[in-house]
Structure formats: C-alpha cells, structure tokens
Amino acid sequence: MFTLTRRLFGAGLLATSLFAASGLSAAGVAAAELTEFKIGYQKTGLPVIARQQQIVEKALEPKGITVSWVEFTAGPPLVEALNVGSIDVGWTGDAPPIFGQAAGSAITYVAALPSNGAGEAIFVKPESPIQSLAELKGKKIGVGKGTSAHNLVVAALEKAGIDFKDVTPVYLSPADAAAAFASDKIDAWAVWDPFFAIAETRYKPRILTTSAETLNVKTYFLANRDFARQHPETVTTTIAALKDAAAWADANRDKVAQALHEVTGVPLEAQTIAANRTVFGIEPVTPEIVASQQQTADRFFKLGLIPKQITISDAVWTAPTN
Numbered sequence: 001m002f003t004l005t006r007r008l009f010g011a012g013l014l015a016t017s018l019f020a021a022s023g024l025s026a027a028g029v030a031a032a033e034l035t036e037f038k039i040g041y042q043k044t045g046l047p048v049i050a051r052q053q054q055i056v057e058k059a060l061e062p063k064g065i066t067v068s069w070v071e072f073t074a075g076p077p078l079v080e081a082l083n084v085g086s087i088d089v090g091w092t093g094d095a096p097p098i099f100g101q102a103a104g105s106a107i108t109y110v111a112a113l114p115s116n117g118a119g120e121a122i123f124v125k126p127e128s129p130i131q132s133l134a135e136l137k138g139k140k141i142g143v144g145k146g147t148s149a150h151n152l153v154v155a156a157l158e159k160a161g162i163d164f165k166d167v168t169p170v171y172l173s174p175a176d177a178a179a180a181f182a183s184d185k186i187d188a189w190a191v192w193d194p195f196f197a198i199a200e201t202r203y204k205p206r207i208l209t210t211s212a213e214t215l216n217v218k219t220y221f222l223a224n225r226d227f228a229r230q231h232p233e234t235v236t237t238t239i240a241a242l243k244d245a246a247a248w249a250d251a252n253r254d255k256v257a258q259a260l261h262e263v264t265g266v267p268l269e270a271q272t273i274a275a276n277r278t279v280f281g282i283e284p285v286t287p288e289i290v291a292s293q294q295q296t297a298d299r300f301f302k303l304g305l306i307p308k309q310i311t312i313s314d315a316v317w318t319a320p321t322n
Contacts, residue, residue, distance in 0.1 A: 034231055038068045039238075040078040040090025043264040044193045044274050045219070046113060046282065047091045050245035052259040059241045065234065071264075073174050076100075076146040079222070082107050088227045089238060093120075093148020093192065094217040098297045101315050102306035108228050108317040111221040111239050112289050114279035116148055117212040119193035122156055123205040130187060133160035133208050140168045142177035142186035148211070148219065149190040151296055154303065156214045164303050193274035194266045201270050217296065218289055221282065223317065232320045239282060246280040285316050 037060060041047040050056055057067045070087050072078040075096030081087045083105035093116060100107050122141070124130045130139065133156055143149050150169075157164055170177075170186050174195045181189045181199070188208065189199065199205055211217070221239070228235050249256050257272040264271070294312045301309050 034063075034065055034234060036068055037065050037234060037238075038070060038087040038089075040070050040072055040081055040087040042072055042074070042078070042091065043195075043266055044119070044260060044271070045091060045278065046242055046245055046249070046280055048260050048263045049249050049256065049280070050242055052263045053245055053248060055241045055245045055248075056238055059237050060234065063234075063237075074144045074147050076144065079105055079107060082222055082224045085224055085227070087224070088231075089221065089223045089235065091219065091221050093151070093219050094215075094293060094296055095148050095151040095300075096146055097220055097222055097315070098293070098300060098310070098312075099146035099306060101310045101312070102297075102300075102308055106225040107222050108225045108315050109220050109285045109312075110223045110228060110235055110317045110319075111242070111282050112218040112285050113221060113282050114219065115211055115215065115217050116192045116219060117279060118210050118277040119196060119274055120149060120152055120191070120211040121196055122149075122153060122188055122190040122208045123196070123199065124188045124208065125181075125184075126204055126206055128187065128206060130208070131206070133157065134162065136160075136188060136208070137162050137166050138168075139187035140170050140185075141188045141190060142170045142172050142180050143190040144173060144177070145169075145171035147192075148217070149192055150305075151217070151300075152209075152211050152214060153190045154299060154305070156209050158299075159214060193278070194260075194264065194270050197270040197273040198266065200273060201267070217292060220285075225315075228317050235317070236319055242282045246282055249278075249280040284319075290316060 051069050060067060075092030076099060078090045078092055079096045079100035082090055097107055141153055143153050154164055157167065172180060174191055177189055177191060180186045223235055257268060257275040260271040260275055261268045290312050297310050297312055300306045
C-alpha cells in the first residue's frame with residue numbers, strides 16, 4: 001500500500017510539473033470531458049459495499065465514465081492523494097480532513113456518513129493491568145496520527161481528566177500498530193474496523209471506550225476541491241449511488257459481511273463483527289455537522305496538533321441547484 005500510495009503521489013506531482021512546463025493549467029485539463037473517476041476507500045464501510053455492488057459503475061456507465069478504486073489503510077494518506085489529484089473522491093473519518101485543511105490541502109466536504117461508532121475503540125490486552133482510561137496516564141498508546149482514532153484518544157483522555165501530554169502517543173499505521181500491540185511495545189491501541197474487529201478475534205481485548213461512548217461525530221465523503229467544482233454532476237451521481245448502496249446494505253444485513261470480505265480479503269469472522277455494528281447511510285453536511293466538526297478542529301488547535309485555526313465551513317461544498 002505504501003508503494004502504491006507513493007506511486008500515486010508521484011504521478012500527481014509529475015502531472016502538475018508537466019502542466020506547468022507546457023503552459024497549461026491543471027484546472028483547464030481537469031475541466032475536459034471526464035472518462036475515468038477515481039475513488040479512494042478503506043477496508044470497511046459504505047464505499048466497500050458500493051464497490052462490491054458496482055452501484056457507482058452502473059450509474060456512471062451511461063455517461064461514458066469508468067470507475068477506478070484505490071485502497072488506503074488510513075485517512076491521512078487518502079487526503080494527501082485527494083490533495084494532489086491522484087484520486088477524485090474518498091471516504092475518511094473526522095480527523096483527517098481537519099489535518100488536511102490545516103495543511104492547505106485542496107479538499108472539500110461533499111457528504112457526511114455515520115460515525116465509526118462502536119467500530120472504533122481504545123483497548124488493551126485482557127491480561128493488561130489497565131482497567132480504565134484514567135490508568136492510561138504515563139502509558140504508550142498506539143494510534144494513527146491525524147486519524148479518527150487520534151480524535152477518539154484526545155476526547156477520551158479529556159473526558160477522563162488526563163492531559164494529552166501525560167500519555168505517550170506512538171504514531172503508527174494500523175499494520176505497524178498491530179505488530180506493536182502483538183509484541184507489547186504499546187500499552188493500548190486505538191483503531192477502527194476492520195482492524196479493531198481483527199484484534200477482537202485474536203485477543204479478546206479489554207475495551208476501555210468506543211467512539212460511540214465518547215464522541216458525537218461523523219465520517220466524511222470528501223472530494224478534490226477542483227474536481228467537485230468542475231464535475232458536480234459526477235459528485236451528486238456518486239452520492240445518490242451511495243444512498244442506494246446504503247439501502248441495499250440495510251436490506252441485506254446477512255450479506256454485508258460477505259460483501260466486505262470479498263472486496264477487502266479481511267477474514268469473514270472479523271468483517272462479520274464489523275458489519276453487525278456498522279450504521280449505513282449518507283446525508284448532507286448540515287450546519288450542525290459543521291459546528292461539531294469545528295469543535296474538533298478547535299480542540300486540535302488548542303492542543304497544538306494542527307498549526308493554525310481553521311474554519312470548517314470554508315471547506316464545505318455546495319451542490320449545484322440546477
């Protein structure tokens with residue numbers, strides 16, 4: 001995945017250089033007729049269902065647009081790929097777009113999805129002496145920097161009355177965190193499904209808290225800012241297709257885990273756990289959702305996790321009305 005992501009970024013940067021050298025603008029080229037639509041996704045959730053059902057492909061085929069799916073292990077590299085135009089749209093948790101916007105990434109919020117909820121947690125091994133969040137003080141917590149799990153750690157510690165500086169965050173990708181957790185190099189791990197579900201099947205961990213118990217947040221469907229401006233019909237068509245995918249998932253709960261397993265290769269047992277606690281849906285980014293996301297951004301700035309204050313509403317896409 002790292003190699004793939006590096007190649008994607010390289011391709012995007014090379015394209016930018018070629019545009020500059022030839023005197024063309026990226027916006028001018030992107031505004032040409034769209035023939036390929038690139039979607040970034042992770043190993044669980046609604047976009048995976050949409051891919052398995054080929055719902056987006058069927059919606060865009062009459063327009064002569066083919067769909068390519070690019071897998072990411074976490075939100076931050078997906079946001080980076082959006083920024084350089086290596087993908088056109090993608091789905092992440094709540095924190096990655098905040099870190100991206102603070103870094104000046106060319107991204108926009110186009111829709112909201114339900115929170116990771118019960119499918120994201122902070123947990124320890126069953127034999128760990130740690131029994132509560134309060135006992136994480138002075139401990140090492142494995143978490144992906146700039147991910148939704150990062151926000152969970154920040155919010156959970158705040159609720160437990162622990163300063164973020166009183167723990168040692170160990171910033172790791174899910175794969176590296178899994179290895180560190182297995183070898184006891186970290187005391188606790190904060191991660192989302194299907195990695196959380198995989199850990200449950202292997203360790204039967206003690207769960208200290210979940211996002212459902214700690215946060216009232218959403219996950220987000222994002223787009224490259226220029227792409228959303230130049231191809232609004234493709235974005236709205238995709239959102240409508242995701243609504244159809246959500247309806248299928250709710251009506252076929254018994255088939256959801258198998259669908260996720262077929263696309264991702266994650267063991268069926270883990271995907272069954274993940275599917276059973278997933279809430280499927282997609283909705284507009286309302287003022288209330290923006291306000292909640294703004295609270296998270298303000299918390300991150302206060303803690304020094306992002307370099308500047310940002311205004312979430314500046315990055316929200318407005319769908320065309322005609």
